[in-house]
Amino acid sequence: MNSHFPANFRSWLNLPLILIATIVLSGCLGEDSSWHGKDIQGLMPELAFELTGTSGETVTASDLDGQIRLLFFGFTSCPDVCPTTLQKLSQAIKAMPPELQSQTQTLFVSVDPQRDTPERLARxxxxxxxxxxxxTGNEPELRELAKRYRTTFGYDEPDADGNYAVSHSSAVYVFDRDGKARLLLRPDLSTDEIRQDLIALARENS
Known part of the structure; x- marks a missing residue:
């Protein structure tokens, strides 16, 4: 995953919209000690999308009903945040009880459809x-989905080699089995804190 990205890329991954949303949610809810992530129940819409899967098939949110779902926006050329986040989520889920692992699903939505073909995304x-x-999907579809969850993404100008950076949120949205938005996982949460939240949520409505 070698990339030629601007040195200040990390500094603007957390976009204003998602930061403002997080601050607002914190102010409305306070610190809920029962969750490590931010409780966003009732503050964001339920999970809904119609996108393209890694085999080129159409995938909708209803195809995954009945599972705890973690939604994360990113792109495969991402030099740091995406691989770090996916690794952490994978480790957290694998540390859950076996019967709950199969009931928990990570959804990685690429916001870089120009480079991230279904085949590349699958690998x-x-x-x-x-x-x-x-x-993934076409850009208008992706922007509509990002807007639904109060975030956005953007593209830098390509360099001489055609490489470009993509700005996107580093937050992970967690939806319960009914597709209701429940938690916002921040990048600073540990693998074990994520694991605890996922277990609690899975057992809550199992």
């Missing part, structure tokens, strides 16, 4: 965990 997500669902 990428399989490297971290073959159970991760890789998804």
């Amino acid at each position: 990428y997500v399989d490297f971290f965990d073959k159970r991760i669902v890789g998804l």
Whole structure:
């Protein structure tokens, strides 16, 4: 995953919209000691999308009903945040009780459809965990989905080699079995904190 990205790439991964949303949520809810992530129940819409999977098939949110779902926006050429996040999520899920692992699903949505073909996306997500669902779509579809969850993404100008950076949120949205938005996982959470939240949520409505 060698990339020629701007040195300041890390500094603007957390975009204003998602930061403002997190601050607002914190102010409305306070610190809920029962969760390590931010409780966003009732503050964001339920999970809904119609995107393209890694085999070129259409995948909808209803195809995955009944599972705890973790939604993360990124791209396969991402030099740091995406691989770090996917690795952490994979480790957290694998540390859950076996019966709950199969009920928990990570959805990685690439916001770089120009480079991330279904085939490339499949190779990428399989490297971290073959159970991760890789998804993408055309830019208008992706922007509409990002807007639904109060975030956005953007593209830098390509360099001389055609490489370009993609800005995107580093937050992970967690939805319960009914597709309701429940938690916002911040990058600073540990693998074990994520594991604890996922177990609690899975057992809550199992």
